[in-house]
Amino acid sequence: MEPRSEASTGHALTQLIRLLLTLAAGVFRVPCVRLRTESLVWETEACTSLQLDTAALDAQVRARHAPLVLEDVTESSSRAPLRFYAGVPVETIGVLSLADVRPRRFGPEQRLQLEALAELAGHAWQQELERQRQARFKRLLQQKAAILEKIAQGQSLQTVLEEIVCWIEAESTSGALASILLLRGDRVYHGAAPSLPEAYRKAVDGQRIGPAAGSCGTAAYHRTTVIVEDIATDPRWAPYRDFALAHGLRACWSTPILASDGTVLGTFALYYREPRPPDERDRELVALATHLTAVALERSRQQELLQARERQLRAVLEQAGDAILLLDETQRIVLFNQAAERLFACRANEVLCQPVTQLLPGLSELPASTETPVQVDAVRCDGTRFTAELSATVITQEASTGTLLIVRDLTERLRYEAELIRAREEAEAMSRLKSTLLTNLSHELRTPLTTVIGFADLIREEAAPGSSFHEFAQLIADGGRRLLRTLEEVLDLAQLEAQTLRARRQLLRLPAHLKPLISVYRARAEQKGLKLRVQQAPIVEVWADPDLLERVVEHLLDNAVKFTERGEVTVRFRQVAEQVEIIVEDTGIGIPKEALPHVFDEFWQASSGISRTHEGLGLGLAVARRFVEIMGGGIAAESTPGKGSRFTIWLPAASVAVDASE
Secondary structure, eight states, X not given: OOOSSSSOOOHHHHHHHHHXXXXXXXXXXXXXXXXXXXXXXXXXXXXXXXXXXXXXXXXXXXXXXXXXXXXXXXXXXXXXXOOEEEEEEETTTEEEEEEESSOOOOOHHHHHHHHHHHHHHHHHHHHHHHHHHHHHHHHHHHHHHHXXXXXXXXXXXXXXXXXXXXXXXXXXXSOOEEEEEEEETTEEEEEEOTTSOHHHHHHHTTEEOOTXXXXXXXXXXXXXXEEESOTTTOGGGTTTHHHHHHTTOOEEEEEEEEOTTSOEEEEEEEEESSSOOOOHHHXXXXXXXXXXXXXXXXXXXXXXXXXHHHHHHHHHHHHOSSEEEEEOTTSBEEEEOHHHXXXXXXXXXXXXXXXXXXXXXXXXXSOSSOSSOEEEEEEOTTSOEEEEEEEEEEEEOSSOEEEEEEEEEOHHHHHHHHHHHHHHHHHHHHHHHHHHHHHHHHHHHHHHHHHHHHHHHHHHHHSOTTSHHHHHHHHHHHHHHHHHHHHHHHHHHHHHHTTOOOOOOEEEEETGGGHHHHHHHHHHHHHTTOEEEEEEOSOEEEEEOHHHHXXXXXXXXXXXXXXXXXXEEEEEEEEETTEEEEEEEEOSSOOOTTTGGGTTSTTOOSSOGGGOOSOSOSOHHHHHHHHHHHTTXXXXXXXXXXXXXXXXXXXXXXXXXXXTTO
C-alpha cells in the first residue's frame, strides 16, 4: 500500500491514506481501492494481484471533475477483468476509486460515503502540502540566513556565489542547472556554474551582451527577464545554439541582477536538459537567489571601493608633507605617517601603541580639539627638542573616540620670520632715510633752480629782443623749467611708490578752480598759433585734491600743446550721473594704435632712443594716472594717429558723499 512513485511524501500522510484505503475496502467490501494523484498512486494489494487497471477511467473523472459509477462494466481487452468501477474527484489533486472483478450495486448512499472519504483524503493531502510548504519555507530562510552570514563575515565572492548556485540546484525539483554571470562593461564573465560543462562555461566567458545574445546576454542588455523554452528554435540563441545543444542544454531562462541604484551587476540563469518553461517553484527560487546574489555583488563592490579609498587615503597620508598622528582614547599612537617618521627621527614600529606624551610632552595641557594651530614643545626620538605647530581634531566613531594630530616643525619658519622682521626694520629705516633724502633734495634742488630761472627771466626781459643775451637767457629759463618739471615728476613718483602721498579732498567748482592754469596754457598755445577753447556746461562741483587736480590737468594740457602743431586744444567739463568728466582733446599727431595701451606706463614714450622727437622721462601720464586714482577717479585715453588724442578724467561729483580726509 506504499505510493508507486519516486517522489517522497510525509510519513503521516502515508499512514493516513493507508488507513483510508483499508477503511474504504471494508466499508464497500471491494478488493481494490486506489488513490491516484498527478505523480503518486496509493492502492490496496488486490489492485495489482487482480490486475484492475483504472487509469483511463480515473483520467475521465479528473478531466470532468465529476463522479463516475459503472456498476457493470462491459468486458474489453483493455479493462479485463474489471467489471465494477466507482470514482470521485479528490479536490483538484486526484481521484479516489473503487474496482472489482464482478458487477456491484452502488447506490446514492454509498456514493455519498465515497465522496466523504475523498474529501477526507483531499483535506489530508492539503495539510501535507501546507506542511511541506512550511518546511520548505523554513529551510529556505535558514539557508538564506546562512548565506547572508557568510557575506557579512567577508567570505570570498566566489565562495558565496558557488554556495548560492549549489543551494538553488538542490532545491529545484526540475533538475535545473544554475549559472551566475558577472557584467563588466558590455561583456559577461563567469561567476559560478559548477554543474554546467566546463567547455560551455569557457565559451560563454567574456561574451558581449546584446538584443540576441542568448538568454543571459539579452537579459543583461534589456534589463528584464528572458525565458527561452526551446533553445533549438529561439532566434535569440542563434549565435550559440549549436554549442548549447551539443552540451545537452535545451531550455534556459535568465533574470538580470540589479544593484540598489538600478545598475546591472550580472545575470542569474537556470538551464534545463529538455524544452520547457520554468515552473512556479523555480521562479521563486530564482527571485530569492537573484536578491542574494545582488547583495553579495554589491557588498563585494563596496568592499573594493572601500579598499581602494583606504589605499588612496594611506597614499595621501604617506605623501603628506606634514606629520600626521592618530591617537586612540588612551592617547596612544595608532597611526604614524612617513612625514612623522622624518620629523621625529624614528620608525613607526618604534612608537606605535606608545603614549604620545613621549613625543609631545605638553599635549595633555592642551584642549582635546584646537580651532587654530598652537605652538608646542616637541621631542625627537634622539632626545633633541624643537618648536612645533600642532592642530588637533577629535574623531568620534560609534564605539570609540580618537584624536588626529597634524604637526609641523616651526624651526625654519621662526628663523624666516625673524629674518623678515629684521628685513622689515631695515626697510623701514631705509624708507625713512629715503624720505629724508627726498625732502632735502626737493629743497636743495628747487631753491637754486628757482633762482636760476628767475634771473634768466630777468635777463631776458632786460636784453634787447633778438640779441644773443635774450636768446641765451631764454634757453637758460627753458632748460631750468624742464629740469624743474623732471625733478617734480621723479619726486612725485618716489612719494607714490613710498605711499606717503595722500589726497586732501575738497569741494571744488569747475572750471573756476582751473581758470589760472588754463590761462597760462592758452598763452602758450597762442604762441604756437593754436587755439585753446573751453566748453563749459553749467557749473559743476567735484570732490578732488586742488593741488593734485591742477597737476593732472597741467600734464594733459602740456602734452596737448606740445604735440599739436596746428588746429586747437579743447577742454570740456560735464557731469554724467554721479561723476564729473574733464576732457582734454587736441588735433595733434596722435598715438599709434599699438602704443595706446602703454601711455600710462612709467618711463614710456612713443619715440625713444636717439631718434626720439620730444623731451621728458615719460613719467607725466603715469604720475597723472596715480594722482587720479588717489582721488578716487579714473583716466582713459583715445587717439587716432594724425588726427589727435582725447584724455578723459572721471572724478566723484559733489552729490557723492566721500571722506574728505581720505
